[in-house]
Amino acid sequence: MTGAQNREDARGWVTxxxxxxxxxxxxxxQIILLVESFTADSYLAFPPTRYGLRWxxxxxxxxxxxxxxxxxxxxxxxxxxxTLLLGLMAAYALDRGPPRGRRTIFTLLIAPMIxxxxxxxxxxxxxxxxxxxxxxxxxxxxxxxxxALPYAIITIGASLQVFDRRLEEAAQSLGAxxxxxxxxxxxxxxxxxxxxxxIFSFITSFDEFIITYFLSTRRVTVPIQIFNSxxxxxxxxxxxxSGLTLMLTIGLTGFLMAGGQIASGGRILR
Amino acid sequence: MKDGTLESxxxxxxxxxxLLVPSASLYVFTFAVPLIVLVAASxxxxxxxxxxxxxxxxNYQSFFADGVALRAVLHTLYLxxxxxxxxxxxxxxxxxxxxxxxGRMRLLLLFFVVSxxxxxxxxxxxxxxxxxxxxxxxxxxxxxxxxTTEPLRLMYNDLGVVIGVVHVYLAFVVxxxxxxxxxxxxxxxxxxxxxxxxxxxxxxxxTLPLSMPGVIAxxxxxxxxxxxxxxxxxxxxxxxxxxISMIIGDLVRTQFDMGRASAFAVxxxxxxxxxxxxxxxxxxxxGVGT
Numbered sequence: 001m002t003g004a005q006n007r008e009d010a011r012g013w014v015t016x017x018x019x020x021x022x023x024x025x026x027x028x029x030q031i032i033l034l035v036e037s038f039t040a041d042s043y044l045a046f047p048p049t050r051y052g053l054r055w056x057x058x059x060x061x062x063x064x065x066x067x068x069x070x071x072x073x074x075x076x077x078x079x080x081x082x083t084l085l086l087g088l089m090a091a092y093a094l095d096r097g098p099p100r101g102r103r104t105i106f107t108l109l110i111a112p113m114i115x116x117x118x119x120x121x122x123x124x125x126x127x128x129x130x131x132x133x134x135x136x137x138x139x140x141x142x143x144x145x146x147x148a149l150p151y152a153i154i155t156i157g158a159s160l161q162v163f164d165r166r167l168e169e170a171a172q173s174l175g176a177x178x179x180x181x182x183x184x185x186x187x188x189x190x191x192x193x194x195x196x197x198x199i200f201s202f203i204t205s206f207d208e209f210i211i212t213y214f215l216s217t218r219r220v221t222v223p224i225q226i227f228n229s230x231x232x233x234x235x236x237x238x239x240x241x242s243g244l245t246l247m248l249t250i251g252l253t254g255f256l257m258a259g260g261q262i263a264s265g266g267r268i269l270r
Numbered sequence: 271m272k273d274g275t276l277e278s279x280x281x282x283x284x285x286x287x288x289l290l291v292p293s294a295s296l297y298v299f300t301f302a303v304p305l306i307v308l309v310a311a312s313x314x315x316x317x318x319x320x321x322x323x324x325x326x327x328x329n330y331q332s333f334f335a336d337g338v339a340l341r342a343v344l345h346t347l348y349l350x351x352x353x354x355x356x357x358x359x360x361x362x363x364x365x366x367x368x369x370x371x372x373g374r375m376r377l378l379l380l381f382f383v384v385s386x387x388x389x390x391x392x393x394x395x396x397x398x399x400x401x402x403x404x405x406x407x408x409x410x411x412x413x414x415x416x417x418t419t420e421p422l423r424l425m426y427n428d429l430g431v432v433i434g435v436v437h438v439y440l441a442f443v444v445x446x447x448x449x450x451x452x453x454x455x456x457x458x459x460x461x462x463x464x465x466x467x468x469x470x471x472x473x474x475x476x477t478l479p480l481s482m483p484g485v486i487a488x489x490x491x492x493x494x495x496x497x498x499x500x501x502x503x504x505x506x507x508x509x510x511x512x513x514i515s516m517i518i519g520d521l522v523r524t525q526f527d528m529g530r531a532s533a534f535a536v537x538x539x540x541x542x543x544x545x546x547x548x549x550x551x552x553x554x555x556x557g558v559g560t
Contacts, residue, residue: 019367022360023382026437029397030389032407036400046400046407086293093289109293112301114542116498118515119535122522123304126311126532146300149293199388207390210500210515214522223392230392230505234399242393249388 030246037243039236055240065241068225072206075137075221079144079205080198086145087152087197094153095160106157110150117147121211128215135219140212144205151204152197159193160186195256203249312532329533339517339534343541346513349431349503350496354443354489356436361443361488368444369451383445386438395505398434399425402506426508431499434506439495443488450484451477482556490549494542514538 032046037055039048059065090109094102112120124143133139163186171181187194209223216224222245229238315326333339368379386394401407402424409421424430454477462472478485500515514534521531 015363015366018360018363019379022364022440023379025360026382026386026440029394029401029437030385032400033393033397044400045405046410086296089289090293093286096286098284105287105290108297109290112297114494114546116495116515116538116542118498118500118518119308119538120301120304122518122531122535123308124300125522126307126528127299127304142296142300145296149296153293203388203390207392209391210519213519223390226392226396227501227505230396234396234403238396239400242390242396245390245393249390250385253388 033239033246034243036236037239039239041236044234044236044239055236056244059237059241059244062237064225065222065237068220068222069241069244071137071140071219072222075140075144076202076205078137078141079148080201082141083145083148083152083201084194084197087149087156087201088194090149091153091156091160094157106153109153112146113150117208117210120147121214124211125214133215135216139215140221143211143215144208147208147211148201148204151200155196155200156190156193159190163189199253199256202252206245206249308532308535311528312536314529314532316527316529329529330537332530333534333537339514339537342512342514342517343537345511346497346499346515347541349428349435349499349511349513350493352428352432353435353439353496354492356432357440357443357492358485358489360436361440362447362485364440365444365447365451365484368448383441387441389438391438391501392505394438395434395502398430398437398506402430402433425506427510428507430506431503431511434502435496435499439492442491442495443485446484446487446491447481448484450481454480479556483553486549486553486556490545493549494545497538497542497545 036044036046036048038051038053040050040052040054041048059069094106094109097105121143124139128134128139167189168181168185171185172178176184207223208221209227212221213224213227220228222241226238226241229235310324312329313325313327314321315323315328364379364383368376368383371379389397399406403409404421406424408424412422413419424433458480459472459476462476463469467475498515499513500519503511503513503516515538518531518534518538521527521534
């Protein structure tokens with residue numbers, strides 16, 4: 001009996017330790033990167049001998065990095081609300097439309113997700129090249145919305161599925177106009193889905209590499225600027241811009257999740 | 271639930287579909303037309319930028335003929351398989367631990383798992399260079415211990431690429447496996463155990479088969495995503511790892527050979543379609559509906 005018990009404990013222990021090692025593996029690189037980004041040395045080595053904001057100050061005063069950063073933020077700032085709006089409309093249409101054909105339409109709508117981005121980038125490149133739209137924010141925005149939209153439709157669709165439609169009907173029967181019922185009853189309930197879609201859209205756009213790489217020549221975004229400077233040498237400014245990107249995305253995620261949680265009365269936690 | 275008693279008669283109206291118009295029109299310009307152009311270009315034969323023939327299979331023949339593309343495809347598939355397998359081996363225990371833990375702990379674990387997804391690919395690659403590179407954390411520690419003077423080759427090879435990609439795609443295995451595990455009624459496992467099955471037997475004969483839908487979904491997703499690998503092999507593989515996407519990228523960016531690049535891209539699409547078909551066949555065996 002105790003022998004079997006011991007063996008069971010050992011097995012649970014093995015699973016547990018594989019999990020712990022895996023989780024450490026997941027966080028380690030980001031932590032090292034953050035530490036390294038605050039180096040005040042002139043080269044990257046672990047551990048840094050001195051710490052400071054030297055390289056953050058550098059990238060925030062360097063024209064190339066600032067230019068890329070501004071462009072990335074501009075594109076993401078357009079992509080996020082557009083994706084959210086299109087995603088909400090599409091998810092709502094799928095939810096309320098007739099069940100027949102729903103499956104096919106859904107598959108078509110999420111198709112860009114399965115398509116390798118190299119293929120999509122190459123395909124879009126030829127169209128963008130012919131229409132002389134290379135290096136334009138419009139081209140980047142259209143490309144990013146296309147790859148972010150499937151995630152938005154899935155996450156918003158999932159929260160629409162658990163939304164009890166009778167709530168909306170109750171609001172209507174109490175005299176609320178249909179749009180009012182949708183806006184004041186449905187939107188707050190599906191907020192977690194909207195928050196997740198916002199996070200994913202922003203990050204998808206801000207991080208997108210390969211398609212933008214095809215569509216750009218000189219006017220680059222942050223990931224491409226990092227890639228281009230990597231081919232020279234790994235200097236601390238790359239760690240600093242990467243650290244900045246990391247803090248920006250994690251900060252935004254935390255902010256939105258905290259906001260969504262407070263708004264939904266902490267429902268996410270429970 | 272929502273198709274309950276209060277169902278209104280206009281529920282079968284196609285009017286809500288009007289809301290699909292913006293998404294559909296976007297896809298026409300950014301998805302449908304580009305893909306048609308891609309397929310058309312793949313059949314075009316050009317010499318020195320001039321179209322010689324608008325229907326030729328030369329580009330496809332070169333895919334099989336020169337061996338470079340074919341070797342890259344095989345290597346890509348090999349990497350994809352290795353990555354998906356590693357994701358499964360390390361992701362399954364994480365999903366099991368998540369199932370066992372309580373609400374707050376589970377949320378924390380979930381955050382750990384998806385945190386690489388919130389980090390840009392290029393940023394993650396830079397981070398891994400700092401860990402695995404010649405002057406990275408591991409090699410510095412290794413030297414500090416006096417174990418060797420020769421640096422460990424942890425990147426600029428397949429290993430570096432696998433580590434870098436497993437790091438982020440682990441989430442795509444953990445999430446569906448976790449969902450499958452949560453759908454299992456613990457009573458089923460308990461009854462197997464009460465009938466005398468050891469925990470190992472319960473796992474192999476009850477838990478694992480019941481979680482197969484999640485395993486297949488996660489494995490397929492990672493495998494398919496890996497077919498398009500580009501950035502991580504470039505940065506973490508150095509010039510030692512060549513994937514089919516890198517060949518396509520090179521054809522576009524440096525050789526400007528759109529015909530061949532398009533044909534290779536179409537081949538990639540066919541491979542993805544084939545993989546999805548295979549996964550469906552497997553899924554049906556375990557009663558996965560869709």
